[in-house]
Each structure stands twice: as structure tokens, then as C-alpha cells.
Amino acid sequence: MKQLPKLAMALGVGAAFTLGAVTSASAMSDKIKRGGILNLVVGSKIPSYDGHRETTFGMIHPIRPFYSLLIRVNPDNPQSTSDFSCDLCEFWRKSGDGKAYTFKIRENVQFHDGTPLTSADIVATMHKLFWPPKGIASSRKAFFGMVESVEASGKYEVVFKLKYATGGFIPALATPFNFVYSKKDLDERGYTWHMKNINGTGAYTFVQHQPGAFVEGKRYAKYHLMGADGKPKPYLDGYKAISAPKMALRLQAIRGDRAQIEFRAFPPKARDDLKKALGDKITVQESDWNCVMGFNSNQKLKKFQDVRIRQALTLGLDRWNGSKYLSKIAIVKTVGGTVFPNHELAATKAELVKLIGYGTDLKANQAKARKLLKAAGADGMKVELLNRAVDQPYKVVGTWMLGQWKKIGLKPNQIVLPTGPWYAKFRKKKDQEAMIDFNCQGVVNPLIDASKWLSNDVASNNYAGYIDRQLDKWYDQMNRTGDKAEARAIMRKYEKRIVNDKAHYAVSFWWYKINPYRSYVKGWKIAPSHYLNQSLDQLWLDK
Amino acid sequence: MLKYTIKRILLMVPTLFGAAVLVFFLLRLIPGDVCELRIGGEGGYVDEDAIKVCQHDLGTDRPMIVQFGHFIGGFMVFDLGESMWTGKAVTHELGLRFQLSLQVAIMATIVAVVIAIPLGTISAIRQDTWLDYAVRTFSIAGIAIPSFWLGIMIILGLLISTAAMFGEPWMPPIEYVSPFEDPVSNFVQLIWPAVATGYRYSAVATRMTRSALLEVLREDYVRTARAKGLFEKIIINRHALKNSMLPVVTVIGIEFAFLMGGLVVTEQVFNLNGIGRLFVESVQNHDYTMTQALVMLVAVIFVVTNFVVDIFYAWLDPRIRYG
Numbered sequence: 001m002k003q004l005p006k007l008a009m010a011l012g013v014g015a016a017f018t019l020g021a022v023t024s025a026s027a028m029s030d031k032i033k034r035g036g037i038l039n040l041v042v043g044s045k046i047p048s049y050d051g052h053r054e055t056t057f058g059m060i061h062p063i064r065p066f067y068s069l070l071i072r073v074n075p076d077n078p079q080s081t082s083d084f085s086c087d088l089c090e091f092w093r094k095s096g097d098g099k100a101y102t103f104k105i106r107e108n109v110q111f112h113d114g115t116p117l118t119s120a121d122i123v124a125t126m127h128k129l130f131w132p133p134k135g136i137a138s139s140r141k142a143f144f145g146m147v148e149s150v151e152a153s154g155k156y157e158v159v160f161k162l163k164y165a166t167g168g169f170i171p172a173l174a175t176p177f178n179f180v181y182s183k184k185d186l187d188e189r190g191y192t193w194h195m196k197n198i199n200g201t202g203a204y205t206f207v208q209h210q211p212g213a214f215v216e217g218k219r220y221a222k223y224h225l226m227g228a229d230g231k232p233k234p235y236l237d238g239y240k241a242i243s244a245p246k247m248a249l250r251l252q253a254i255r256g257d258r259a260q261i262e263f264r265a266f267p268p269k270a271r272d273d274l275k276k277a278l279g280d281k282i283t284v285q286e287s288d289w290n291c292v293m294g295f296n297s298n299q300k301l302k303k304f305q306d307v308r309i310r311q312a313l314t315l316g317l318d319r320w321n322g323s324k325y326l327s328k329i330a331i332v333k334t335v336g337g338t339v340f341p342n343h344e345l346a347a348t349k350a351e352l353v354k355l356i357g358y359g360t361d362l363k364a365n366q367a368k369a370r371k372l373l374k375a376a377g378a379d380g381m382k383v384e385l386l387n388r389a390v391d392q393p394y395k396v397v398g399t400w401m402l403g404q405w406k407k408i409g410l411k412p413n414q415i416v417l418p419t420g421p422w423y424a425k426f427r428k429k430k431d432q433e434a435m436i437d438f439n440c441q442g443v444v445n446p447l448i449d450a451s452k453w454l455s456n457d458v459a460s461n462n463y464a465g466y467i468d469r470q471l472d473k474w475y476d477q478m479n480r481t482g483d484k485a486e487a488r489a490i491m492r493k494y495e496k497r498i499v500n501d502k503a504h505y506a507v508s509f510w511w512y513k514i515n516p517y518r519s520y521v522k523g524w525k526i527a528p529s530h531y532l533n534q535s536l537d538q539l540w541l542d543k
Numbered sequence: 544m545l546k547y548t549i550k551r552i553l554l555m556v557p558t559l560f561g562a563a564v565l566v567f568f569l570l571r572l573i574p575g576d577v578c579e580l581r582i583g584g585e586g587g588y589v590d591e592d593a594i595k596v597c598q599h600d601l602g603t604d605r606p607m608i609v610q611f612g613h614f615i616g617g618f619m620v621f622d623l624g625e626s627m628w629t630g631k632a633v634t635h636e637l638g639l640r641f642q643l644s645l646q647v648a649i650m651a652t653i654v655a656v657v658i659a660i661p662l663g664t665i666s667a668i669r670q671d672t673w674l675d676y677a678v679r680t681f682s683i684a685g686i687a688i689p690s691f692w693l694g695i696m697i698i699l700g701l702l703i704s705t706a707a708m709f710g711e712p713w714m715p716p717i718e719y720v721s722p723f724e725d726p727v728s729n730f731v732q733l734i735w736p737a738v739a740t741g742y743r744y745s746a747v748a749t750r751m752t753r754s755a756l757l758e759v760l761r762e763d764y765v766r767t768a769r770a771k772g773l774f775e776k777i778i779i780n781r782h783a784l785k786n787s788m789l790p791v792v793t794v795i796g797i798e799f800a801f802l803m804g805g806l807v808v809t810e811q812v813f814n815l816n817g818i819g820r821l822f823v824e825s826v827q828n829h830d831y832t833m834t835q836a837l838v839m840l841v842a843v844i845f846v847v848t849n850f851v852v853d854i855f856y857a858w859l860d861p862r863i864r865y866g
Contacts (some may be wrong), residue, residue: 041717045579048630053593055585135600137593139582195630210611211636212824213719213816245824246811248695249717253814256702256714277702277712370719419584420575420829427579440585451588460589513622 012198016208032229036541038239038521041250041259045243048195051179052129053137057530060176060213061263062241064534066112067179067200068224069120070103071170073443075538078153078527081343081444086176087535088117088201088224098165098482105156110223111182112198114204119152124183126150126160128191143172143448146479155542165482171445176531183386202269203537215241235523239526247392253517254282260350260541261517264530265289265432274516283519285526286332288341289511290449291440293397295385296464298432298507308376313383313434314357315369316408321362322400330396333512337452337495339446340528341510344484346446346492355500371410383412387423387437388422397508398436426463438506442531446491447479453498453505462472464504471497544857553854555846562842563618566835567611577601577627577829601627603831614835623836624678628828632834636821641840643719644810644817646729647736648802652795654741657746659799662745663752668758668779678749685746691808694739698812701735717814740806744798751794755787762786789859795850804841 044058051059051067071092074083074318086092089103109117130147132138146169148161162169174286185199198206201224204217218238227233232300242259246249251270253259266274274282297304297313304310319335337355352358359365373379381404387398398414405412417425425437439461441449451459455467455474471494478490498504515526520542527533578597583589600605602613617624623633666678698714705713715732722729759765760783768778807819818837825833 045628053582053597055582057585089627092732132654137582137590137596139590139593140588141592142590156707175695210719210816212640212821230664240718242814244717244814245820246814252698252702252714253717256712258714258717277706279629286688385604418827420580420827421573422648423584424574425580427583460591461583469702498692 001355002062011375026506031220031249032227032235032523032540033542034231034235034540035231035237036543037541038236038261038536038541039253039259039261040239040241041253042241042242043245043247043250043262043264045245046209048193049198050195050480051177052132053139054177057264060531062209064200064202064391065217065239065536066178066198066202067203068109068202068535069174069176069178070126070180072176072535073527073532075533075535076525078525078533081171081340081528082125084170088122088180089465098120099162101160101162101169102153103158103160105158107156109124110222111201112220113182115182115184115199115384117180117201118155119158120183120488121180122158122463123150123152124186125178125180126158128186130179130522133191134496135422138176138354140172143168143175144450160267165491166447166479167482167487168445168447168479169482171443173449174443175213176442176534194442199210204239207238212243214243217241218495222379223537234537236536239536254516257518260521261524263515263534265331265511266516268328268514271514271516281519282516283521284514284516285524286515287513287528288526289513289524290339290340290442290444290529291438291511292336292338292507293332293393293436293438293509293511294505294507295401296437297434298430298463298465299504300465301433303378303381304321304433306376306378307501307503308372309378309381310506311356311500312369312372312378312408313405313410314499314506315365315372316410317357317401317404317506317508318362318365319358320360322404326393326396326400326509327512330393331512332393332397334510336497336510338450338498338505339491339495339508340444340449341387342472343444343446347492347495349491355496355501357499357506366408379409381410383410384433385412385414386422386425387414388436393511394436394510401436403507430465432463435463440529442529447487450475450478450491450494453494459543464503466504468497468502468504472517547857548854555850558846560612560837561745563835563839565614567614567831568839570831570834571607573826573829574835575829576603577831578603580828581628589738603627614832618839623839625833626825626830628825628830628833633833636833637818637836637840639719640816640821642721643733643815644803644806644819646722647733647740647806647815647817649801650733650737651741651744651802652776652799654737655744655798656795658745659748659752663791664751664756664779664784665759666749667754667756668775678753682746682749685742685749688743689808690739690743691812693742694736694812696810697735697739715813719816723827732813733815736806736809736815739812740802742807744802747798748791748794751791752787755790756783759783759787785859789856792855792859793852796848796855800848801840803844804837 014478042058042061044056046062047054047058049063069087070089071084072087074085087431088106088109090106092103094101097484103123105119129138130141130144144488146162146164146166148163150160153159181194182199183192195258203220203223207216207218209215219234223232223234225233227235244253250262251266255274271284285290291512297310299305305522323335334341337347337352353360385398390393402412426432439452452461452463455472456462456465458472474490474494478487481487499507522542523540580595580596582597603611625632626636662678666675700713701714715735716728720728765778765783768782804818804822804829806817807823810817810820822837825837
């Protein structure tokens with residue numbers, strides 16, 4: 001039994017979607033087999049093991065299976081943006097005013113070192129996440145600005161009190177980085193112990209980590225969740241997360257059956273090659289991805305302070321046709337606004353086409369862009385696009401943008417830098433002209449995700465350098481309303497101001513997640529983020 | 544010989560200090576910050592406090608000269624510090640990778656020597672025959688074909704041919720197993736990169752063997768040996784080949800040192816968790832401590848290898864140590 005917050009529940013009804021084109025038969029119809037080792041390949045590197053501090057899938061994919069969360073995105077329905085299920089809790093209830101959440105914590109859960117889990121562990125973990133002491137990093141503490149207090153109201157009961165009712169709280173709590181740590185570890189070993197050590201309540205226990213090579217986990221016999229066969233999960237004997245930075249190698253590893261799956265994504269060509277080589281031995285799941293790609297122009301530079309120039313740049317992009325072509329070669333597909341496509345808060349197509357740059361009459365768009373540039377005295381203007389030296393999808397989309405801008409008479413060129421210098425350059429927020437910009441999040445939570453477009457002095461990941469107090473005000477209102485219609489109306493105004501009226505940011509496409517894997521891997525369902533559904537407790541091998 | 548050896552050892556100190564200064568300051572000229580990458584590199588929300596805490600923990604907020612002093616002080620007592628990316632001891636991170644890179648380097652060297660010396664010799668003694676042309680074509684191809692491309696072709700070839708033969712594609716393991724744990728798996732994994740790199744390496748050594756041997760075969764003492772009726776086999780093996788090995792040994796030494804840290808692309812192709820891959824990742828991550836340690840490690844390997852080659856040289860040619 002569980003209850004969802006009013007807004008999230010309301011949003012969920014309309015937001016649940018079935019974009020994931022699952023080609024495999026449902027795991028439920030198969031007879032589950034136990035045993036076996038899953039080999040997965042990971043294309044990024046592990047920094048520390050501390051989920052509260054780190055932000056990369058390079059840590060989530062190998063380490064997440066060792067930990068549990070208080071609640072999580074439902075692993076059987078990860079495509080839903082509002083279906084959350086208890087992990088370490090049995091159920092939760094929300095107060096009438098939406099400002100208090102009470103969680104009943106599971107009894108008989110043990111950390112891997114044998115320590116029993118109680119509400120004290122949840123409280124200690126949440127305090128570290130929300131209000132870390134000085135000198136301790138918590139990368140997502142800003143997600144929880146709405147939380148006033150977290151207290152244990154019993155050995156197995158925790159109460160979260162909020163400053164205001166918001167639909168953003170529950171999705172934020174389900175963030176896969178919110179590993180639950182033992183209070184004993186935090187008290188006795190310190191707040192940095194988890195950077196180099198692992199002690200969770202997850203489905204697998206830590207065996208070894210060979211730096212740069214692999215992380216190995218084995219089945220935790222005392223795991224708290226039951227399987228569909230009536231016995232405790234997980235179904236696998238263990239897993240090995242093998243580090244493989246080169247995409248071509250990861251692909252060949254699946255082809256050669258050295259690994260069964262990669263949880264991030266492959267481009268369309270790789271999917272097609274694998275299917276061609278192995279046919280039915282490969283299953284493919286696809287989904288829209290909670291990563292939005294676009295560009296911004298640096299408003300600290302005089303030439304981009306004229307809104308007509310910014311509008312012309314977004315008008316020049318032929319999004320609808322671009323989507324058709326680019327989705328064949330890159331991990332982008334869906335045309336959308338600033339909110340994850342098909343979410344209740346997202347613009348419908350009818351709403352989108354009214355925004356500049358989204359109209360379906362390409363010639364009219366281009367003519368208007370030229371007119372705006374001329375009026376601003378900027379026809380034939382040079383534009384320098386700062387981009388990241390990563391093919392998928394940065395260079396592909398950047399190169400496409402250059403072609404589009406040439407068609408409206410601009411003289412664009414692209415500066416491609418390795419990730420470090422690229423990131424350093426736009427973090428300074430003063431050198432770059434236009435830049436490829438992206439917003440990648442885990443749990444689909446537009447009320448939090450949209451913070452990227454707040455004023456430059458509020459959102460540290462706003463790289464366009466503008467101050468727009470109207471946006472800040474609307475964002476605050478949107479987060480504090482408990483009414484879904486009002487939240488949507490404000491979000492529509494918020495988005496229109498960003499991409500249309502002020503053209504602070506131009507969305508090109510939403511990323512598209514393609515996961516081809518060995519067909520004998522069962523029980524995994526694609527989520528709209530590569531951070532989600534990585535506990536591996538529901539996977540099994542039909543071998 | 545002792546004086547020569549001591550002189551060579553003393554020369555190592557300024558060389559290594561120069562390398563340390565260069566790597567420390569050049570690294571910091573590259574724009575970017577390890578903490579910004581760790582905490583904000585994936586495009587999500589960026590917590591400024593978390594970045595500041597990270598920078599403080601790693602000491603990158605301290606004055607440059609303090610950081611340099613810390614680095615040099617640590618290096619002098621063989622304390623390479625902790626990786627800025629993983630927070631683990633650099634020696635721990637290096638351990639397994641060094642073992643792997645060393646093994647690949649040794650295997651590639653064996654492949655190269657086994658190919659190069661006989662082929663170079665045959666090519667020289669059968670100069671301008673079809674055999675010579677065949678060997679030269681083979682060795683030129685080795686130089687022309689990048690070893691990473693050859694590696695990709697090997698993997699694809701294995702996948703396609705095994706799928707055709709057995710119905711299921713097969714490729715070498717992608718995770719390292721120590722030769723002491725499972726020698727067969729270890730060999731099956733590493734022989735392919737050893738062949739891919741050893742072929743290019745052998746091409747250089749083959750050509751060097753050929754040209755050096757040709758030069759020696761034209762020497763007066765070889766003509767004298769022939770004039771006094773020595774068997775050709777004895778002339779080649781005992782008189783010519785040993786004397787022609789000086790430049791070949793140099794090439795093999797330099798190539799060996801290069802293989803220890805320079806197999807960047809080949810390691811990526813075969814997913815070898817070696818020094819070369821770690822190098823690339825460390826630079827990408829702005830992991831200063833790890834990159835510094837790796838550069839110094841490779842510098843030490845080069846300096847020591849050169850030292851060994853010089854000593855070997857002196858043993859092969861007594862004129863060097865007296866010169």
C-alpha cells in the first residue's frame with residue numbers, strides 16, 4: 001500500500017507513456033531461472049563509491065546494485081514518470097496538506113556487515129544528503145530545498161516535513177544516487193568512508209574492484225525483496241561490471257558474448273549492426289531519454305544581448321526534418337521543449353509549433369530569421385559554436401546546426417574541445433559565443449530539472465549568462481503549487497519565455513536511448529535515463 | 544666500466560627532475576578541473592559547494608608552488624600520492640596496470656625478435672632476390688599498417704570467422720586474468736595485442752637488422768674470414784650478426800620502453816587495462832597526481848632502459864666505455 005503526492009499522482013495519470021518499444025516478450029510470461037553471472041560493460045570511469053557525492057553513470061552502473069534506496073522508480077514500470085515503489089520502506093502516507101510524509105521502514109533488513117537497518121539509518125542518510133556538514137560534498141542537496149526536517153517517529157518510522165507542498169519531493173527522493181548508509185558507519189567511520197568503502201543493503205555484496213578493469217558483486221542472500229518465484233531476490237549469482245571506454249569494443253563484447261548488456265546506449269548504426277549479425281539473439285529496447293540537447297548564446301557578450309539575434313538562431317533550425325535524419329545516425333530523436341516529452345507538464349505538438357523555431361513551414365522560419373538578423377544589423381554575422389569532442393550526439397548535432405545557420409546567411413564555425421577544456425571554458429561563462437548545452441537528469445522531475453534555466457546567479461548550470469527574475473519567480477510559484485493545472489500553466493509560460501520570448505536557450509532534440517543486448521537477459525526494462533533501474537535485482541538469465 | 548656506469552647513473556637525476564618540472568607545469572596549463580568534471584561533467588545540476596569541497600580535499604585550491612613542493616617531496620620518498628579521480632593510492636592503481644603493460648611489452652618484444660632477426664638476416668644474405676623483396680614488403684607493410692587498425696581487424700576477423708565456423712562469434716576475453724591465476728586465459732587474451740604491436744615493432748627491427756648486417760658484411764674482416772675459407776654460416780652467426788646487433792638492440796630497447804606507456808590506442812582496441820589507457824584517462828580527467836606519476840614512471844622506464852642499452856652497448860663495443 002502506498003500513496004503518491006497529490007500533484008505527482010495527478011501528473012502521472014496523463015504522463016504514463018509507452019514510448020519504450022520493447023521487442024522482447026514480457027519477463028512476467030517467462031519462467032524465471034536463477035543463477036549465472038551477468039557481465040555488463042560500462043563506458044565511463046568510477047570516481048569514488050559515494051553516491052551522495054558523485055554524478056556519473058560510471059559509478060551508478062557498477063555500484064548501485066550494492067545499495068538500496070528509500071524509494072525507487074518502479075523497476076517493472078520505469079517508463080512511467082510517476083510510478084515509484086518502496087525499496088527500504090513498506091509504504092508511505094502523505095498528510096492532508098501535503099507537507100508531511102511518513103514512511104514505514106521495513107523490518108529485518110540488514111546491511112551487508114550484519115547491522116540491522118532502522119529509521120536511524122534513514123534519518124542519518126537523509127541528513128547527510130540534505131544538510132551535509134561543512135567540508136562534506138552532497139551533489140544533490142539543492143533538490144531538497146523544500147525539506148524542513150527529517151525525524152524518526154519510531155524504530156521503523158520516519159517523518160519528512162516539508163516547508164511547502166510540492167510534486168517535486170517524491171521524484172527527488174527516488175534519485176538513484178541517494179544510497180542509504182548505515183548510521184553506525186557514518187558515526188564511527190566518518191562521512192567520507194563511503195568514498196572508498198561499500199556497506200549497503202542492496203541485492204549484491206561487494207567482492208572486488210580491480211581499478212580500471214571491473215567491479216564484481218555476488219548475490220546477497222539476505223536481500224529484503226522477494227522475487228516473482230516466491231524466493232528472495234536477486235535471481236543472479238552475481239555480476240561483473242567491466243570497464244570498456246571504447247564504444248566499438250563494448251559493441252563487439254556483446255557481439256562476442258563477453259558481455260551481455262550495456263546500460264547507457266548505442267547509436268542506431270550499432271543497433272542495426274548487432275541485429276544484422278545476431279538476429280534474434282539480440283533484443284532491443286528504446287526510449288526517449290531525459291537528456292535535452294540544445295544551444296545557448298552567451299548574453300554576457302554584446303552581440304547576443306539583442307533578442308532578435310538569439311531568436312534568429314533558433315528559427316534557423318529545421319527541427320522536424322532534422323529529427324528524421326539525425327535519428328538515423330545519432331542518439332537524438334524527439335522534438336520537444338524544455339520538459340521531457342509526453343510528460344504532463346510538457347508542451348503538446350500543437351503548443352510547440354506556436355513557438356519560434358518549431359513551426360513546420362521551414363521557408364517561413366528561415367525568411368523570418370533573415371529578417372530579424374537584418375533588423376539587428378547582423379546578417380552574415382560570424383558565430384562560433386563551442387562543442388565537445390564527443391561524437392554522440394554532440395559533434396553530430398553541432399555539425400547539423402552549422403549547416404542550418406549557413407542557410408540563414410550566418411557564417412558559423414565550430415570549436416571542438418576535449419571534455420575538460422570544453423567544460424572549463426563554459427564554466428567561466430565569459431569566453432564562449434554560442435555553445436552546445438545539455439541537461440541530463442535521472443528521475444524525470446520537471447519541477448526540479450527546469451532549474452537549469454533560472455538566472456545565472458541562481459542556477460550554476462546556466463551557462464548563457466542571463467539574469468531573468470521573472471523566470472525565477474515563476475519557477476518558485478510552480479514548485480509551491482499543489483494544483484496540477486496551475487503548475488502546467490506556469491510551466492508553459494516559463495518555457496515560452498525561455499525558448500521563444502527571450503530565446504535564452506534553444507532546444508534542438510531530446511536524446512534517444514537505444515539498448516541492444518543479448519536476448520537471454522530477462523527482466524530488465526528500459527527507463528528514460530541511464531541512471532535508472534540499475535539495481536539488477538530483477539534481472540535473470542534464460543540460459 | 545664502473546666510472547662509466549656511475550656517470551650514466553648520475554645523469555639520470557637532472558633528466559628526471561626536468562621531466563618532473565615539465566609535467567607539473569604543463570599539466571596545469573591545460574584548461575579544466577578534476578572536481579568540475581566529476582561533479583558537473585554529465586550535464587546535470589552542479590553544486591558549487593561540492594566543487595569547492597572537492598578542490599579543498601584534493602589541494603588544488605592551494606598555491607601552485609605549494610603543490611609543486613608536495614609533488615617533488617613525495618616523489619623523492621617514492622610517495623606518489625592518491626589519484627585525484629578515485630581517491631585511491633596511485634601505487635594501488637598502477638599495480639595491476641603495470642603488470643599487464645609489462646607482460647604485453649615482453650610478449651610483443653618476443654614476437655618482434657622472433658620475426659625480425661631471422662627475416663632481417665635472410666633479407667640481408669639474400670639481398671635483391673625475391674626472398675629479400677618479400678621480406679621488405681612484409682616489413683614495410685608492418686610499418687605502414689597502424690597497430691590499432693590491425694587490432695580491430697584481428698577482432699573483427701575472429702568474430703566473423705568463428706561465427707561462420709561455429710555459428711557463434713567468439714572474441715578474446717575483455718578482462719585481464721593474471722598469468723599466475725589462469726595462464727591459458729591470459730595467453731588467449733594477450734597474444735592478439737602482442738601480435739598486433741609486435742608486427743609493427745618487428746618491421747622496424749627487421750629493416751634495421753637487414754641494413755646493419757649488410758653494412759657489416761661489407762667490412763674487411765668479413766672478406767678476410769671468407770678468404771681464409773670459413774663456412775658462411777659461421778661468418779654470419781659468429782662475426783657478422785653479433786656486430787650488426789648494436790643498432791638493433793638500441794631499437795628494441797627504445798621500442799620496449801615505448802610499449803610500456805605508448806600502447807594507448809591498442810589498449811583501447813583490446814580493452815587492456817594498461818598504463819597507456821590509464822594515461823589517456825588521467826589526462827582526460829585532469830587527474831594531476833596520476834598523470835604526474837605516470838609521466839615519471841615512463842620517464843624512469845626510458846632512463847633505465849637507455850641506461851641498460853648503454854651498458855649493453857659498452858659490453859658489445861669496448862671502444863664506447865673507453866671513449
